[in-house]
Amino acid sequence: MRKSQLDLGRFSDPSLLILSSLAAGPKHGYAMMEDIYLFSGTRLEPGTLYGAIARLEQRGWIEALESEDRRRPYRITPAGVAFLREQLTSWQRVIATGLQRLPASS
Template sequence: MGEHIKKVYVPMSETAFYILFCLRNESHGYGIVQKVEKLTHGEIRIAPGTLYGSLSKMEKDGLIQFVREEEKRKIYVITALGEIVLQTEMKRIERLYKNMKEVQHV
């Protein structure tokens, strides 16, 4: 993972996290919005401008890739680099959670 990717994505925003998390399976933008709302019980709603701006940036940075178009919708999937970035963030979040739990019991 290059310095640019580390600087931009580690730590990452919730929006970026959920987009990469959802793109472990192929999906289009609206599908991502629906999955995020379902996963977060409606607490996080990604606006179209935010979503498509993030998708464009992530594609340019090599974290996701365009797969095909279906019914005028672009389908994306996470790349190997995107998976590395996602796993790095997941480990960071796990560490935060573990530290929080340890402090609560002190």
């Protein structure tokens, strides 16, 4: 990790990371943590992950699926897809603007 990332942290909103993970298909908690680490480099602690999962379920953006073992898989709902699309589109505009405003590298 570069020093600047250590100093300032990273974009790691657990809700957006979880929704992005579930956009690729249903997963249980540990699989989400691994997927999130692979695509973002962010390690979510179990307490952070499951707290965010509870909030996402309350909002109707994800739902638990039936499971025959103790691992509970979750999937993103249509409302969750709409919310994720809206948030990512907004961030895309912010990122594009920020990159345009940076001075040319020398």
